[in-house]
Amino acid sequence: MSGKGVVRSIKNYAKGFSDVQIKVREATSNDAWGPSGTLMNEIAQATYNQQDFVEVMDMVDRRLNDKGKNWRHVFKALLLLDYCIHVGSENVVLYAKENLYVVKTLKEFQHIDDSGKDVGSNGKICALFGSTLMKKATCIIVTQLSSLIHTVRQKAKDITSLLMDDARLKEERHKRTQMRDRMSAVGDY
Amino acid sequence: MSYLSAEKAESELAQSIKKATSIEETAPKQKHVRKCIVYTWDHRTSAIIWNILKVQPVLSDEVQTFKSLITVHKIIKDGHPNVIKDALRETGWLETCARSVSGEGVRGYGTLIRQYVDLLLHKLQYHRGHPEFNGTFDYEEYISLKNIDDPNEGFETINDLMVLQDRIDRFQKVVFASFRMHSNNECRIASLVPLVEESYGIYKFITSMLRAMHKRTDAADALQPLRQKFNTQHYNLLKFYYECSNLRYLTSLIKVPNLSPDPPSLIDAATPTLP
Numbered sequence: 166m167s168g169k170g171v172v173r174s175i176k177n178y179a180k181g182f183s184d185v186q187i188k189v190r191e192a193t194s195n196d197a198w199g200p201s202g203t204l205m206n207e208i209a210q211a212t213y214n215q216q217d218f219v220e221v222m223d224m225v226d227r228r229l230n231d232k233g234k235n236w237r238h239v240f241k242a243l244l245l246l247d248y249c250i251h252v253g254s255e256n257v258v259l260y261a262k263e264n265l266y267v268v269k270t271l272k273e274f275q276h277i278d279d280s281g282k283d284v285g286s287n288g289k290i291c292a293l294f295g296s297t298l299m300k301k302a303t304c305i306i307v308t309q310l311s312s313l314i315h316t317v318r319q320k321a322k323d324i325t326s327l328l329m330d331d332a333r334l335k336e337e338r339h340k341r342t343q344m345r346d347r348m349s350a351v352g353d354y
Numbered sequence: 355m356s357y358l359s360a361e362k363a364e365s366e367l368a369q370s371i372k373k374a375t376s377i378e379e380t381a382p383k384q385k386h387v388r389k390c391i392v393y394t395w396d397h398r399t400s401a402i403i404w405n406i407l408k409v410q411p412v413l414s415d416e417v418q419t420f421k422s423l424i425t426v427h428k429i430i431k432d433g434h435p436n437v438i439k440d441a442l443r444e445t446g447w448l449e450t451c452a453r454s455v456s457g458e459g460v461r462g463y464g465t466l467i468r469q470y471v472d473l474l475l476h477k478l479q480y481h482r483g484h485p486e487f488n489g490t491f492d493y494e495e496y497i498s499l500k501n502i503d504d505p506n507e508g509f510e511t512i513n514d515l516m517v518l519q520d521r522i523d524r525f526q527k528v529v530f531a532s533f534r535m536h537s538n539n540e541c542r543i544a545s546l547v548p549l550v551e552e553s554y555g556i557y558k559f560i561t562s563m564l565r566a567m568h569k570r571t572d573a574a575d576a577l578q579p580l581r582q583k584f585n586t587q588h589y590n591l592l593k594f595y596y597e598c599s600n601l602r603y604l605t606s607l608i609k610v611p612n613l614s615p616d617p618p619s620l621i622d623a624a625t626p627t628l629p
Contacts, residue, residue, distance in 0.1 A: 230392070233385060266395040270388045270432060273547075273608065283606060 169195065185217045189224040193241040200241055205248045212253035221249070222260050229267055233276030236317060243268070243320040250327065250334070251341050258338075262328050271321035364402060367393050371406045375422045379461070381544030382421045384607075387428050394433035400440045403429065408447060413454040416463035417541060423451060423470045427548045430477070431489040438481045438489060448474055466532050470545065473525045480518050484511060491515075491555035493562045508567055509580070515556055516583055522553045523590050530597060543604050550598055554611045557591055560584060564620045574621065581620060588617035 173194060177187045188208050192200035211217040228242035246268070249257045261268070277283050327334055367390065374386035394400045407426070412418040426448075430441050452471040458464040481487060526549050533539045564584060567577060592613050599610045 264395075266432075266434075267392060270391050273384045273388070275384050275607070 183217075183220055185211045186220050186224050189221055189228075189245070192245050193225070193228045193238050195235060195237045197237070200245060205245055206252070208245065209249045209251075209253040209257075212249055212257050215256075218254060218256050222257070225249075226264070226267065229271070233274075236274070236276045239271065239274065240317050240320065243271070243317065243324060247320070247324055247327075250324070251337055252345070258328075258334065261324075265325065265328055268321050268328075269325050272318055272325070274317040274321065363393065363396070367402060368406050371403065371425070372410060374425045375407075375410065375412050375418050377415055377418055379417050379541045381540050381547075381607075382425050382428075387425055390425065390429050391432050394429060394437050398434050398436050400429060400433060400437040404440065404444050404447065413451065416455050416459045416461050416467065419451050419454055419467055420463050420470070420541065420545070423448075423467065423474065424545050424548065427470075427474060427545075430474075431548055431552060433489065435488055438478070442478055442482055445475060445478060462532065462534065465528060466542065466545070469525050469528045473521055476518060476521050480514060483514065491552070491559045493559045505567065505570075505573070505576075508563065509576075512560055512563055512567075512580055515560055516580075516587060519553060519556050519560070519587055522549055522556075523587075523594065525549065526553075526594055538603065540603055543601055546598060546601075546604055547608055550595070550604075550608060550610060553591060553594070557587070557611075557613075560587075561618060561620070568621050577620075584620065585617045588613065 173190065177190065182190065185208065188204060188211070192204050192208060208221055212221055225242050225246055228238045229246075231238040231242075246257075246261065250261055275283060327337070370386040370389035370393075374382040374390070390403060394403070407422060412422045426441070430437055448471050452468045455464045455467050459467070481489075526546060529542055529545055529549075532542055561584075564577070564580060568574065592615070595610050595613060598604050604610070
């Protein structure tokens, strides 16, 4: 646990966050690596529980509205939201559609970091997540690797167009379920 | 979804508007504008935004006035549909903006402000006449269907849209003509951002609607004048986007649309989809 992690756990304790909220904060932290697939999956599964669902969405909402300095919060919250739209409960989809504007308005996200690069638009994920990408490769969900070459603006665009295309959304959710079923069937002879 | 108390949300909103319309000759920061836009969706109203604008001394300085207009334009465009209704009641304030600066003004924003107000008033008039449109002119199937049933109404709608497109084209030329040497022109360029987005929304809408009309009516001759105008506007936009793509500052903010060199076909069934 790094210094930042310590501070986060103190904050979690001080603010009395629930387990699932702590998980969301963990998945959307400022650490320079992507949220782990395991963690995102746990959060997505939690959305099937009404109480947890509200807490997850509330925390994601806060992260999405964070300021430019914390652009990683915003970016990872988009990643997490995208994941939950795909495998979380139907409520996530409803909620995301209802609050589409929160994502839509991130299409013009801007933040110039200290090196003068606009993390909103350009730069590759390797730059985003630094060399830790190689070390933490296991942390990054392989299926999403291609979509990780995006930044905040691109990700916001992708999610927006997905939410506006009911047919595609249905199909993608269906594909995920099928994939999970196939995966869980491995070794079930 | 907002988890702030009403007072806190309001004071944050006032803060955002203040910062978006500050005295510095720069673009209104997107994060502040976004706060305003999100507020209108959270609360389904923009009444407070107008009140705040009226009590802030934005009319005493040209740059602040111009930045307010850019901010207002973006809020009308991307905010909750109710914002358009609110804005229609606030045309008086817009007219006051136009009168607030005499001649060219001290910092050369006079013409820009007056022309911008003209454009915004025209846009609002369009929305008054066509309430089925949202601020960004998203093409929605039902509108096209609704209008194709009555070709006259469809004709009218497209014609009005094309007039609005021409107004946008005229205003962007005013913006380009106002650039100054020895300045980064950032504040002026900032007004081009919503213009690019809006003109592209209108362009996509007109293209889709004209295609739908060509499919449904066999009166290709009757649509001839619209086709002609469509082609002219295509080349105007092409030129506008080309000029924009040379502005480094602008391309760092948004992706400028890439149109085909020639107008897309409106009749061919195998028409390529729009990007």
